[in-house]
Amino acid sequence: LDELQMLCPNLEHVALVATWFGDDLRAGHCKIRPAVTHRTATGLSQPWSVSGVERDTAMVVSYHGEGAAYGGTPSDMSVVAAIREIKARGLKVTLYPFIMMDIEGANGLPDPYGGTEQTPYPWRGRITCHPAPSQPGSADRSHVVRSQVQSFCGAAGAGDFMVSAGEVAFVGAAQDWGYRRLILHFAHLAQAAGGVDAFLLGSELRGLTTLRDGNDAFPFVEALCDLAAEVRSILGPHTAISYGADWSEYFGHHPADGSGDVYFHLDSLWSHPEVNAVGIDNYMPLSDWRDGDHTNPNPDGFAGPYDPDGLREAVTGGEGYDWYYPSLEARAQRLRTPIADGAYGKPWVFRYKDLAGWWGNAHFNRINGVEAAQPTGWVPGSKPIWFTELGCPSVDKGPNQPNVFPDPKSAENAVPYFSDSGRSDIAQHRLLEAQAQVWDPASPKFDAAKNPASPLYG
DSSP states (O other): OHHHHHHOTTOOEEEEEEEEEEOOSBTTTOOEEOEESOSOOTTOSSOOEETTEEGGGSEEOOEETTEESSOOOOOHHHHHHHHHHHHHTTOEEEEEEEEEEOOOSSOOOOOTTSSSSOOSSOOGGGOBOSSOTTSTTOSTTSHHHHHHHHHHHOOTTSEEEEEETTEEEEEEOTTOOOHHHHHHHHHHHHHHTTOOSEEEEEEOOHHHHTOOOTTSOOHHHHHHHHHHHHHHHHHOTTSEEEEEEETTTTTOBOOSSSSOOBBOTTHHHHTOTTOOOEEEEEOOOOOOOOGGGGTSOOTTOOSSTTOHHHHHHHTTSSBTTTEEOSSHHHHHHTOOEEOOOTTTSOGGGTOTTOHHHHHTSOOOOEETTEEOSSOOSOOTTOSOEEEEEEOOOSBTTGGGOTTOOOOTTSTTOOOOTTOOOOBOHHHHHHHHHHHHHHHOTTSTTOOTTTSOOOTTTO
16 A cells, blocks of 8 residues: 555545455356465464355365466455555545456366356356357246346345454355355445445446346346345445446447347446446457558557557547447458447447447337337436446557456457557556546546536536
């Protein structure tokens, strides 16, 4: 924290990320547990304990190469101490429960996406029903989805939490390592620390929030709504609550099945009375630069891969606003398809970058392409948008594809489109600078039309 404040002298708010680990991409089989990197306690300053589990019986994270694949879960006492210390420095704090998928290679686990086995160290957004929606015989849109989601979340009312001396113990079925236990555990830790300014109900669980049951309801979104109410009952009225939706998830679900369906599937969460903000993990692309553009003009007018003016304009334009690539082949040839809505003249429905349009309009689901007579529960302009995550890796052409990161052990390992994979600090710097210039009212480049004030909350 000393170093953080020296590096960031204007720091006001800290997101404290604490991780538990998932072990299966099949929602109905996935357990989420705290873990340690080793069971030897010699030389440590204090005993490790999380949710009533001690070090000698805890899950141990897998090893990759010569070391642990991940850092372990922080002990309950250290989370409480960190929250208290952050607040003592006059800073605000968001507590951010986080899932990492600890699935090794050669795991033999059935792959919901149809592979021979599950891919190693995947993104948590891949957790889904089995078989996945894209597969023959998928459980999606059936009663099976609801039972699989319930297994993932754990049984409501199956246990209770006991708080003592900065630790939280779960009193209930020892094998109940569901999502509900993760979230409520950290809510009780926040309470033990004297409260937090904000609390996230998790993030980027896109493979779960888009699942539908046999009645076209979204059972995991319902579970998040229930958790919002439970967290509110623990933390009281002064903690802001949200969920960090993936940038491809927050604004709606458009099934790739040719139906023409459009669901604002998270609107019941965003409009929930105990949810205070729309959270977005913002890794939207800001550029489409290739090395050949140095000799052939870039179609977006960029003078270079990190052109400040070009990046700033692309925050609310370009890919994801004006046009999209329907395939990798189209991207390779720069064959762009304009984003339009021929049915109802509401292109913002399909523009993930059109935050002002999505935020400022009523939302109507479409079944088979036909707009519903009544809107969802979202009230235009009713809640602020938070970027719960923002940035890109420090890699060549990072703004081309900010959502991919180099991680050799993981199946998600990738570098941005057309990148040479070399390090580039300026790539990250310029992307953050462009975002700040667009959204910060103090910026000389600020445009209020792109970040309007709410008529409801100011």
